[in-house]
Amino acid sequence: MARYTYQSETQEGSSGEDCCADQPCSPQDQEEPKKCPKPTPPVPPDPKTWDVPENKCCKCPTTSEPEIPCLKEIQELIGEQADAGRAATEAALFKKELEDLLKVAKDNATKYTPDIHRELAEEWQRQDLQIAELLRTFECAVKCWRCVVDCYLCPLFNQIHHAEQRLFGRKQYEEVYDLYDQRYWYSRLREARQRRLDRVNAVVNAWKLKPVEKIRAVLGENKTLHADALANYAKEPGKWIYPIFLKLVPIHLAIAPPAGSEWKTKIHKRFTEFCKSSEGKPDVCCGPDMDEWGLRQRLIGPYPNLIDPADYLKLVCCIITKYWKPARLELGEAALGYETANDEILLHEDRLKDWPKKFGESAKSVVPVNIACRDFEKPRDDAAQRSMSSH
Secondary structure: OOOOOHHHHHOOOOOOHHHEOOOOOOOOOOOOOOOOOOOOOOOOOOOOOOOOOOOOOEOOOOOOOOOOOOHHHHHHHHHHHHHHHHHHHHHHHHHHHHHHHHHHHHHHHHHOOHHHHHHHHHHHHHHHHHHHHHHHHHHHHOOOHHHHHHHHHHHHHHHHHHHHHHHHOOOOOOOOOOHHHHHHHHHHHHHHHHHHHHHHHHHHHHHHOOHHHHHHHHHHHHHHHHHHHHHHOOOOHHHHHHHHHHHHHHHHHHOOOOOOOOOOOOOEHHHOOOOHHHOOOOOOOOOOOOOOOOHHHHHHOOOOOOOOHHHHHHHHHHHHHHHHHHHHHHHHHHHHHHHHHHHHHHHHHHHHOOHHHHHHHHHHHHOOOOOOHHHHEOOOOHHHHHHHHHO
């Protein structure tokens, strides 16, 4: 493996920024979230039907039950009202959650002052220099660190990635052949949208639950972890590969000031770019990554980062309007589709349950006791009647 020289590589270009690790993005008003095409819910084909009566010479008499022309419309209206009731309940819950979030966000904004921001950012910058130096000395002591990561840690990520692909895949099938297929299709869609909402909720909570205190606590934990690593890695370097490269460095960069700010990391990107199977698909419209997180991101979870205090409420509003609301609505659509398919399945399953035992009773109830064959005769036209009379 080639030996890296940290000092020379960080001097590439005028400032070395091209070699530095990525920092979080700033909140952006002009961009939109990634638009994933919504799958079209498949509909099973209609079953084969037979004409009634099959014998063309017969005419089935009308039943004694009066027909209700608007029965279908009434049933549809009942379904619409049930959907409206669920929507009203969801709307009330959504309203309360928004009110609570707005109250907490305003309170957080008053506590996240420019002075506090600068204090935390300067502490982050001091730790950044210390961590960059720790990585340089660690690399000098353990020149094969990248081989250790590739040979021992990346295979673990590969196993997780393989398991997820086997379970979830990347695309739902486009055709269904019966109601069980359709219900399963909706169940997979519901699960996928629940995972998406869970990701969004995790980011919302990271920025809602006292972000200033969280960043301050992380800085304290990282300071302790850095001191421990610096004092002990030379004795048992293998024990410090995971804490340094998969905890200290990624968490430190997760809370970093946004790219383009006056505080820039000195950590080289080679210490963050490894294990391809652990990479995600970033969507940073609002600043934080809101799309499918990579495995390394999920290993540490979402964190608030040191954005400008003036951007805090703008970031929260962006997340809520562009991600949280759509994720909730789309999950509701998938859940409703599942319930509708399941209701129809239950209807047909009830019809099939013990049908051989019930069939006799059903036959008795529909076949009249006294049969008048003229009721089954088709009306003949006048020409046919005259022809029959002449013979």
